[in-house]
Amino acid sequence: MLELxxxxxxxxxxxxxxxxxxxxxxxxxxxxxxxxxxxxxxxNHRRVPIGMPEEIWITDTTFRDxxxxxxxxxxxxxxxxxKLLHQLGGPYGLIRQTxxxxxxxxxxxxxxxxxxxxxxxxxxxxxxRATKEDFELVRDMGIDETGILVSCSDYHxxxxxKLTRKQAMDKYLATVAMAFEHGVVPRCHLEDITRADFYGFxxxxxxxxxxxxxxxxVPVKIRACDTMGYGVPYTEVALxxxxxxxxxxxxxxSEVPSEMLEWHGHNDFYKAVSNASTAWLYGACAxxxxxxxxxxxTGNIPLEAMVIEYASLRGSLDGMDSTVITxxxxxxxxxxxxxxxxxxxxxxxxxxxxxxxxxxxxxxxDEEIYNIFNTKKILNRGPSVMIGKSSGAAGIAFWINxxxxxxxxxxxxxxxxxxxxxxxxxxxxxxxxxxxxxxxHEIEEKIEELTGGRLRRL
Numbered sequence: 001m002l003e004l005x006x007x008x009x010x011x012x013x014x015x016x017x018x019x020x021x022x023x024x025x026x027x028x029x030x031x032x033x034x035x036x037x038x039x040x041x042x043x044n045h046r047r048v049p050i051g052m053p054e055e056i057w058i059t060d061t062t063f064r065d066x067x068x069x070x071x072x073x074x075x076x077x078x079x080x081x082x083k084l085l086h087q088l089g090g091p092y093g094l095i096r097q098t099x100x101x102x103x104x105x106x107x108x109x110x111x112x113x114x115x116x117x118x119x120x121x122x123x124x125x126x127x128x129r130a131t132k133e134d135f136e137l138v139r140d141m142g143i144d145e146t147g148i149l150v151s152c153s154d155y156h157x158x159x160x161x162k163l164t165r166k167q168a169m170d171k172y173l174a175t176v177a178m179a180f181e182h183g184v185v186p187r188c189h190l191e192d193i194t195r196a197d198f199y200g201f202x203x204x205x206x207x208x209x210x211x212x213x214x215x216x217x218v219p220v221k222i223r224a225c226d227t228m229g230y231g232v233p234y235t236e237v238a239l240x241x242x243x244x245x246x247x248x249x250x251x252x253x254s255e256v257p258s259e260m261l262e263w264h265g266h267n268d269f270y271k272a273v274s275n276a277s278t279a280w281l282y283g284a285c286a287x288x289x290x291x292x293x294x295x296x297x298t299g300n301i302p303l304e305a306m307v308i309e310y311a312s313l314r315g316s317l318d319g320m321d322s323t324v325i326t327x328x329x330x331x332x333x334x335x336x337x338x339x340x341x342x343x344x345x346x347x348x349x350x351x352x353x354x355x356x357x358x359x360x361x362x363x364x365x366d367e368e369i370y371n372i373f374n375t376k377k378i379l380n381r382g383p384s385v386m387i388g389k390s391s392g393a394a395g396i397a398f399w400i401n402x403x404x405x406x407x408x409x410x411x412x413x414x415x416x417x418x419x420x421x422x423x424x425x426x427x428x429x430x431x432x433x434x435x436x437x438x439x440x441h442e443i444e445e446k447i448e449e450l451t452g453g454r455l456r457r458l
Contacts (some may be wrong), residue, residue, distance in 0.1 A: 021200035026154030044238040048248035053258040060098035090319030093121025130175040145185040153192035182218035187221040194230035206254040229268030233278035262286035277458035323380040360392030388437040
């Protein structure tokens with residue numbers, strides 16, 4: 001039978017309706033995941049079309065998944081971070097939602113305090129297990145949307161929950177039915193989807209969710225959770241590891257609209273950001289992230305990374321205030337005492353800092369040579385250098401100009417007598433056996449000595 005597709009506007013064969021395969025033994029994909037070796041990437045050479053939605057956005061899990069791997073935030077810290085998320089998301093709310101636990105009094109107090117701010121975005125949502133007791137917590141708080149954990153791989157269904165696929169599906173659908181009954185939008189978290197039997201469980205389950213949603217007149221959201229970071233962004237990769245295949249399959253075989261489809265990834269194999277971007281490209285409107293990528297094991301998709309990815313894919317920040325990224329990083333360092341790895345893109349101390357003299361020479365001539373973009377404008381962080389054994393005269397000159405805020409007319413170059421004298425001192429330090437970089441305080445003291453106090457740091 002042929003049908004006119006409202007996605008492609010072409011006549012297409014009606015899709016096969018997959019039924020639940022209630023297998024007696026779990027499908028653990030041992031040819032891909034044999035546990036004693038690095039997981040393999042299988043290819044089947046099937047391509048699916050790119051289908052970037054008209055709108056894409058970011059959702060946040062800092063206060064849920066992110067909080068599971070850091071010392072728990074206080075209510076006051078959650079409120080401050082929520083304010084910063086609101087600022088970063090801009091007037092159009094491109095950071096669309098953020099999710100909270102509801103189990104402790106502190107969790108609920110934080111939700112109440114954030115609600116009192118009256119922000120439309122990020123919308124406050126929650127996360128629960130698929131139980132009646134958990135849902136009642138959400139219902140009693142008057143929450144409009146909640147995530148529901150619906151683990152979908154046989155690793156979880158058979159080995160963790162000790163259920164059959166049919167029993168797991170019935171358990172999940174009972175909780176989702178309660179949400180529909182009370183007008184709460186369920187966001188179904190398909191945990192461990194990159195190890196799940198896509199056609200034997202995922203598609204039949206999501207088909208049932210979509211049918212229930214239509215009958216109830218309440219939307220249902222589908223979050224594809226790459227819980228272990230196994231997802232692969234390459235084309236022509238076979239399921240269950242294919243990110244393009246998962247997103248396309250949920251749209252094509254389960255008719256999940258793009259605006260109801262979300263990707264949640266982890267960084268175990270260094271693919272969190274590329275997988276999230278791939279999910280956008282192939283049809284998911286939302287990618288779920290946490291601030292600084294803080295989350296289970298190697299972490300979640302870094303939210304700040306997807307802000308920059310958004311701008312690179314759309315050609316504009318569309319109102320997002322990317323300078324808030326630096327404010328967020330400073331807040332984690334100063335208020336939370338969180339040590340951000342120094343080489344972390346956009347937020348690490350060494351992100352746009354060079355030690356090499358040849359690089360510093362390029363920065364001195366034209367910062368565009370060795371800076372990825374105008375970091376002063378976009379992140380409120382100008383490029384800088386660190387003075388050490390390899391800095392050279394150019395690095396020292398650049399450091400002086402930046403540290404003292406010297407204008408173009410006041411700036412020193414690498415032949416300036418002050419630079420020459422300072423370089424002689426730096427060289428003598430390392431000739432004497434020093435191995436560490438020089439601190440700002442040490443350099444400023446030496447400059448004070450060499451100039452008689454002529455330079456003062458602005």
